[in-house]
Amino acid sequence: MLRPERDSLVAAPSAKPFVTAEDIAKSYGGVQALKGVSLSIKPGEVHGLVGANGAGKSTLIRVLAGLAQPDGGRLFIDGRPIAIATPHRATELGMNFIHQELAFVPGMNVIQNVMLGLPKVSRAGLINWGAIAREVAPVAARVGITAPLFASVKGLSTAEKWLINICRALVRKARLIVMDEPTASLSAAEGEKLFRIIEDLSASGVAVLYVSHRLDEVLRLCHRVTAFRDGRSVAEIARADLSRAALVQAIVGRAVGRIAKPAIAPPAGDIVLNVRGLARLPRVRGVSFDLQRGEVLGIGGLVGAGRTELVRLIYGADRTDAGSMVLDGRPFLPRSPAAAVKAGLGLVPEERRTEGLLLTKSVAFNLQLANLSRIVHGPTLPLIDRRRRRSLAQSVIRDLAIKTPGVDTPVGRLSGGNQQKVVIGRWLLRGPKVLILDEPTRGVDIGARGEIHRLIRDLAARGMAVIAISSEPDELPDLCDRVLVMAEGRIVRELVGPDLTRNAIIEASYAEPALEGASA
Amino acid sequence: MSPLAAPRRRLSPRTKAGLGLFARYATIFGLIAMIAAFAMLSPRTFPTVNNFTNVLNQASLAMIIAAGLTLAVVVGELDLSVGFAASLHGILVTGLIVSNKLPIPVAILIVLAAGALIGLVNGLIVTKVRVNSVIATLGVGTILTGLAFAYSAGVPIVAGVPEAFLQLSLGRWLYHIPNNIVVMAGIVGGLWVLVERTALGQEIQAVGGNPAAARLAGIDVDRIKILGFVISGTCAALTGILLASRLGSGTASAADSYLLTAFAAVFLGSATLRDGEFHVLGTLIGALIIAFGFNGLNIFGAPTFSQYVLQGAILIVAVGLSSLGRSIAES
Secondary structure (H helix, E strand, C coil), rough: CCCCCCHCCCCCCCCCCCCEEEEEEEECEEEEEEEEEEEECCCCEEEEECCCCCCHHHHHHHCCCCCCCCCCCEEEEECEEEECCCCHHHHHHCCCECCCCCCCCCEEEEEHHHCCCCCCCCCCCCCCHHHHHHHHHHHHHHHHHCCCCCCCCCCHHHHHHHHHHHHHHCCCCEEEEEEEEECCCHHHHHHHHHHHHHHHHHHHCCEEEEEEHHHHHHHHHHCEEEEECCCCEEEEEEEHHCCCCHHHHHHHHHCEEEEEECCCCCCCCCEEEEEEEEECCCCCEEEEEEEEEEEEEEECCCCCCCCHHHHHCCCCCCCCCCCEEEEECEEEEECCHHHHHHHHHEECCCHHHHCCCCCCEEEEHHHCCCCCCHEEECCCCCCCCCHHHHHHHHHHHCCCCCCCCCCCCCCHHHCCHHHHHHHHHHHHHHHHCEEECCCCCCCHHHHHHHHHHHHHHHHCCCCEEEEEEEECCCHHHHHHEEEEEEECCEEEEEHHHCCCHHHHHHHHHCCCCCHHHHHH | CCCCCCCCCCCCCHHHEEEEEEHHHHHHHHHHHHHHHHHHCCCCCCCHHHHHHHHHHHHHHHHHHHHHHHHHHHHHCCCCCCCCHHHHHHHHHHHHCCCCCHHHHHHHHHHHHHHHHHHHHHHHHHHCCCCCHHHHHHHHHHHHHHHHHHHHHHCCCCCCHHHHHHHHHHCCHHEEEEEHHHHHHHHHHHHHHHHHHHHHHHHHHHHHHHHHHHHHHCCCCHHHHHHHHHHHHHHHHHHHHHHHHCCCCECCCCCCHHHHHHHHHHHHHHHHCCCCCCCHHHHHHHHHHHHHHHHHHHHCCHHHHHHHHHHHHHHHHHHEHHHHHHHHCCC
16 A cells, blocks of 8 residues: 655644534434544644544534534634534634535636635625636645636536635635545546645645545545544544554454455355346446345445445446346346336335335325236226225235325325335335345334334245345344445455454455555 | 426425415316306306307317326426427318328328327437427427428418318217317316326326336336327327317417417416326316406407416416425425
């Protein structure tokens, strides 16, 4: 791994912190997202923030950005206690945030995007773009924007959009720039360029809070790293003590050894689905596995590891670049979800409200989709048999214990857990050979979660093959017979039996990319 | 949901319930109140079997085109080409009969097929080329207007239209029901059964309600959208044929104004009985409101300009009610 000596750049340890967060707590509707995190960032420091999915990184960023108000704890800027009521206030205090979804207006030119949301008008109330350009030009040159300031932003790469966001932060006299997964959509060369800019920012006294799953980058760039686990800050590691092992230990909560080479043993049983070399660049980079009848196969890994993208390929929702599949002994490459459903697949999508359900339509209406051929009078008379629709819907409601006033209630009025049961119930009625569930219990209360898990186990016991994706490391060991962990578009680990633990999944999620992947 | 409706707003539960009731039944109360008012103001001419038959007969062509348009909006798209298409079809059917000496049934079948074809083209442009349906159908409609002028050289086809063709629209059926009303009832009834009672209709509703969810539930979304356009195009052709028969001529732009009437009916209909959801029965009620409204204005001798004002106002009120209904359903 690249790791140039950067000790010369270590921020003066004596410097007073710019931002200090003390014991910040925040809960959302009974879920304690932050139980007590502390963090301090010094001027000119590149401060890493690491932690597994759901450890509380995003929530802390929202608190700093004025998007969420903490329930407890204190915030200081330059040692003075402050409250950050609005995003505007955060900007005034000198903090700027660059999220993965870049704030960007495609129809405007470069300089308009740099000045976005920052009206700078003359006494006459007019904008003098010429004068602004004279001010912005040196900053743009410093961060390496090569596009002319008055050029359209159409066709600019993600990297150039990043530069524009950094430029915007500097024009606003930012003293801290928070970067959330900056390299997730950048190429290796673009990433290098960004690292040089971060080093330059640091040298000029601007602090950077660098939030990333990519430990190599954190090791390379950061002067200090704070690790979050389960809503608490569990470690603050100084540069001298930084190592991959130390970071993973802080994230997982115990000492770990070096991660073994992935070994995927062929399952012994009756194989329903065989996936070979499936790819859609850049998110899925060649995935192979076998799925057995009656098995619940989990797919773990970090958000952005390519899990959802992988199952969308299997389901025909996106086109594949490469790879092949065999379903029940026959070649299988669905061109659309309709073809996949016909061949015997079912999908419970990640976003049930937008991708799974028609919220204003009734429970019965939502259940009947994918089952219309079962509720018509017959192939010759394709009229809906409304009595059969009603009785089938009632049977699903009974079997899954869906809490609803009736079959005609709009599904949007049900709770999250019951909505999810409706999506699952649709496939229960159809009885696919392979059922894929993407985050089956997201946004579902703990009671319904247990019920959904039992239901999934039940389906498997009846011979269905199930693939379940979850970002919660705790969920998969409970639910699955076997778990494949993905990182950067590949399967990096297969976990079965006693090896299948929460910590093993987290460890594997942070696996070093395989050798051939290092250059990609 | 619909590109014409404004983004939704937040409402308190009580306002929601009240507004919901208002939005669902406002159109029906409005229709009844309007008929009652006209009947009281003009007891001799308005509330007669003759006048009602007349209004229905007049409104049938708009109802057919609006019922077809309903299918396009139910699948979540807009079809702005229907009026222009109907004008072209009127010219085409008279031209085929007068100039090409084709038998009337053959000419009608050809024109209906042409209507379906235009719908297919609209559908393919929207689903495969991924052009927004407003733009796609406006473009296609404008091209069709050009074709209509080219085919007729700008001169209405009047001479030599056979009596049998005129009888198509002027004739009466059993119990002296005008043919137009019979055809309209058949189309509206057929489309209602299709959308509400068939398996295909459930897919149609699903695609309009949430295309992403419909696709992941295994429905071929593009195929359903194309079907919506084909039905819309075919109904436009039928209206064009009946209008040419009623006018006794094929005239460029004759049916253009059906576009606005049909849209007003469809949006009024979406605010009827259901919370902002497009449906065939609603469209029928919407078209009735417009038809009786204009009939009343005519009876009282209101000037022509007021009809334009009314039509525009109805369209805005209709979309407003529809959007209100939807925000109630979603909040």
